[in-house]
Amino acid sequence: MFKIRKSDCTHCRLCMLACTAAHEPGLQSVKQARIHIEDDWPEIGGIEVCMACKEQLCIMTCPEDALTWNGHVVLDEDRCIKCHECVGACPYKGIMIHPSSNYPLYCDKCEGQFSCVNVCPTGAIKRR
Amino acid sequence: MWKGYAGKILEVDLSSGKIDRAALDMDTAEKYIGGKGFGIHTLFHRLPAGAEPLSADNILVFATGPLTGSAAPASGRLELCTKSPATGLWLDSNAGGSFGPELKYAGYDALIITGAAKVPVLLLIEDEEVAIVEADEYWGLDTIATHKKLKEHYSTDHRIACIGQNGELLSPLANVQTEYRSFGRGGAGAVMGSKNLKAVVVNGSGGLKTADNGEFSRMVRESVNELANSPDTGAAKPEFGTNVILSLMDHTGIHPTMNFHRSTLDERPIDEHDVRKFYKRNRACFSCTIRCSKVARVEEGPFQGAYTEGPEYETVWSFGSHCGNTDVASIIEAEHLCDAYGMDAISVGNVVGFLIDCFEKGLLTTDDTQGLELRWGNSEAIVAATKLIGLRQGPGDAWSRGVAYLEDTIAGARGLGAQVKGLELPAYDPRASKGMALAYATSDRGGCHLRSWPIGEEIMNMTNPLGLHTTEFKPEVVKSQQDLFCLVNCSGLCLFAAFTLTLEQIAPLFSSLTGIESLGNAEKLLEAGERVNNLVRLFNLREGLTAEQDTLPARFITEPLPDGPRCGATVDVSEMVQTYYKLRGWSDDGKPTRELLDRLEIATES
Numbered sequence: 001m002f003k004i005r006k007s008d009c010t011h012c013r014l015c016m017l018a019c020t021a022a023h024e025p026g027l028q029s030v031k032q033a034r035i036h037i038e039d040d041w042p043e044i045g046g047i048e049v050c051m052a053c054k055e056q057l058c059i060m061t062c063p064e065d066a067l068t069w070n071g072h073v074v075l076d077e078d079r080c081i082k083c084h085e086c087v088g089a090c091p092y093k094g095i096m097i098h099p100s101s102n103y104p105l106y107c108d109k110c111e112g113q114f115s116c117v118n119v120c121p122t123g124a125i126k127r128r
Numbered sequence: 129m130w131k132g133y134a135g136k137i138l139e140v141d142l143s144s145g146k147i148d149r150a151a152l153d154m155d156t157a158e159k160y161i162g163g164k165g166f167g168i169h170t171l172f173h174r175l176p177a178g179a180e181p182l183s184a185d186n187i188l189v190f191a192t193g194p195l196t197g198s199a200a201p202a203s204g205r206l207e208l209c210t211k212s213p214a215t216g217l218w219l220d221s222n223a224g225g226s227f228g229p230e231l232k233y234a235g236y237d238a239l240i241i242t243g244a245a246k247v248p249v250l251l252l253i254e255d256e257e258v259a260i261v262e263a264d265e266y267w268g269l270d271t272i273a274t275h276k277k278l279k280e281h282y283s284t285d286h287r288i289a290c291i292g293q294n295g296e297l298l299s300p301l302a303n304v305q306t307e308y309r310s311f312g313r314g315g316a317g318a319v320m321g322s323k324n325l326k327a328v329v330v331n332g333s334g335g336l337k338t339a340d341n342g343e344f345s346r347m348v349r350e351s352v353n354e355l356a357n358s359p360d361t362g363a364a365k366p367e368f369g370t371n372v373i374l375s376l377m378d379h380t381g382i383h384p385t386m387n388f389h390r391s392t393l394d395e396r397p398i399d400e401h402d403v404r405k406f407y408k409r410n411r412a413c414f415s416c417t418i419r420c421s422k423v424a425r426v427e428e429g430p431f432q433g434a435y436t437e438g439p440e441y442e443t444v445w446s447f448g449s450h451c452g453n454t455d456v457a458s459i460i461e462a463e464h465l466c467d468a469y470g471m472d473a474i475s476v477g478n479v480v481g482f483l484i485d486c487f488e489k490g491l492l493t494t495d496d497t498q499g500l501e502l503r504w505g506n507s508e509a510i511v512a513a514t515k516l517i518g519l520r521q522g523p524g525d526a527w528s529r530g531v532a533y534l535e536d537t538i539a540g541a542r543g544l545g546a547q548v549k550g551l552e553l554p555a556y557d558p559r560a561s562k563g564m565a566l567a568y569a570t571s572d573r574g575g576c577h578l579r580s581w582p583i584g585e586e587i588m589n590m591t592n593p594l595g596l597h598t599t600e601f602k603p604e605v606v607k608s609q610q611d612l613f614c615l616v617n618c619s620g621l622c623l624f625a626a627f628t629l630t631l632e633q634i635a636p637l638f639s640s641l642t643g644i645e646s647l648g649n650a651e652k653l654l655e656a657g658e659r660v661n662n663l664v665r666l667f668n669l670r671e672g673l674t675a676e677q678d679t680l681p682a683r684f685i686t687e688p689l690p691d692g693p694r695c696g697a698t699v700d701v702s703e704m705v706q707t708y709y710k711l712r713g714w715s716d717d718g719k720p721t722r723e724l725l726d727r728l729e730i731a732t733e734s
Binding site for chain 2: 010032
């Protein structure tokens with residue numbers, strides 16, 4: 001889904017702003033992003049986002065079968081009990097938590113728009 | 129319902145522990161915009177005249193602008209305003225990083241800190257939850273260790289502004305470090321230290337609403353494209369950082385060397401390519417496409433292992449040519465020490481160069497310097513002196529009081545200092561650039577290059593450069609730049625973006641984000657900058673500033689530059705200052721007239 005080059009990331013967090021705006025139009029924030037830049041000054045700790053891995057530990061771990069795969073991870077909010085087992089299971093730390101609703105947040109590729117990729121000024125995150 | 133703005137001001141009194149939240153009012157937002165404007169609006173009305181900067185009476189204001197925290201490019205800036213212990217006058221310092229946006233996501237446009245705690249504390253802000261927390265375990269740590277420990281305790285997404293040992297020790301050179309960026313100049317770190325406030329830690333969960341999302345997004349895209357297509361913000365700064373102007377300043381004779389005695393060195397001076405060899409990666413402030421910040425590391429030699437986010441152009445000058453030093457590795461180590469101890473790299477480097485000058489003239493001996501051979505270019509001694517200043521050890525205690533103090537206390541040193549109003553000068557010789565001379569003389573916080581930077585109009589304006597040597601049109605340039613830069617420091621935007629974008633491109637960002645129509649009017653925005661500058665002037669006059677202080681050290685009138693492209697140049701700013709006063713609508717003794725204050729609607733304020 002993504003090709004990531006941590007060494008090119010500048011920690012500007014334009015990807016997080018764009019991701020939040022793509023899912024909450026008109027909201028200027030990084031707090032509802034499905035991608036997270038982990039800072040480890042002076043280096044970058046990681047570009048954390050769903051890597052669409054084969055193992056799919058999030059889906060396997062969910063005790064309520066609330067997660068399915070349809071080109072990206074899909075959450076059934078009616079089934080989700082917000083236990084965050086999936087968040088802990090992801091080896092890429094690629095699942096965030098909504099600050100108010102507490103639901104896990106999954107990358108959905110912005111329905112093919114890839115908002116984060118479009119705004120990254122250095123190409124640290126690209127489509128694979 | 130506020131758009132763009134968070135709509136609330138947080139106020140914490142460290143003496144009583146009282147925590148208040150006040151609503152932002154529309155009149156203040158429209159007239160003072162944010163940032164520096166909110167800072168002076170608070171200090172002018174609330175700081176008692178003549179308040180001692182390092183007493184509980186002083187007030188600290190962390191203020192964001194309307195664009196802070198939004199997707200507007202290079203808009204993550206934050207202002208820190210207080211009364212300066214270095215100058216006894218107004219101080220605002222501007223820093224990037226991440227703290228400003230986080231403060232807004234926590235729900236506050238500004239944070240006002242009054243009083244003083246009895247024991248070391250930190251202030252923790254998590255949305256509505258605000259607490260004053262004992263900070264014994266952090267007191268005594270440098271700023272890098274403080275950041276690390278706080279992030280381990282809270283989270284890496286908690287954003288921090290803190291002081292190091294130099295602020296704890298109340299040095300007027302002390303700065304406030306935020307996410308490894310600096311509120312550098314004027315000693316705000318000592319004000320935090322005097323309040324026993326080690327750090328402010330903030331984490332927010334919210335965001336800002338946009339008034340007209342379509343228009344705002346369109347203007348953001350236009351700004352991003354403009355910045356990317358500019359040779360400055362799209363190529364030079366991403367490649368070289370702020371050091372990109374090193375060669376230019378050298379070739380034009382503006383770059384001062386050896387405590388402003390010369391403009392050349394016997395050795396080849398450091399240029400941007402020399403510094404770039406040490407860069408390992410780019411970093412950017414929040415929401416910034418320019419990425420002018422670099423991480424530099426030293427991999428061999430006596431300073432092996434040294435690293436810094438930088439070094440910035442000003443530091444490369446202050447610890448470099450200003451000290452007759454061409455060893456980039458030692459400059460990286462010196463900047464790291466400044467950041468770690470929490471002190472201003474311009475002022476500290478300026479002090480060290482001044483000390484070397486005194487030593488070389490025989491005014492200081494090794495008895496006065498704890499054995500340090502303070503010679504031009506002695507990089508080991510330069511770094512050692514920086515350590516003494518950082519921890520105020522031995523002679524470092526007096527050295528950390530700044531150049532103006534040292535001129536008075538080192539016998540024979542009077543007149544050797546390069547400072548204005550008690551703030552050490554940065555990396556431009558005022559004799560070489562007549563515009564810069566006026567900029568220094570009239571800057572509201574003393575010797576500073578960021579209230580206006582007329583060099584841009586003098587040599588970098590491709591269509592109509594004004595030239596360095598003439599005084600013609602310099603008052604006009606300085607006045608209009610001061611008002612524009614002031615507006616930028618109210619907005620949350622970075623000056624580097626404002627060098628490329630026009631005000632006509634910036635204004636729609638304000639109005640489409642906030643929905644406040646008047647903020648979309650470029651003329652009104654510039655007028656807000658002028659209003660804020662005039663209120664700062666009234667503040668400074670109240671604190672005892674006189675027109676006689678709007679000048680430069682006498683040495684720049686009497687000592688011609690002895691070498692370089694501007695050989696023979698001197699500068700007398702008195703005529704330019706009078707013209708500047710007239711343009712500003714100030715009296716001959718530098719006071720804003722009643723008529724001007726009425727026009728700017730400051731009448732009811734004073």
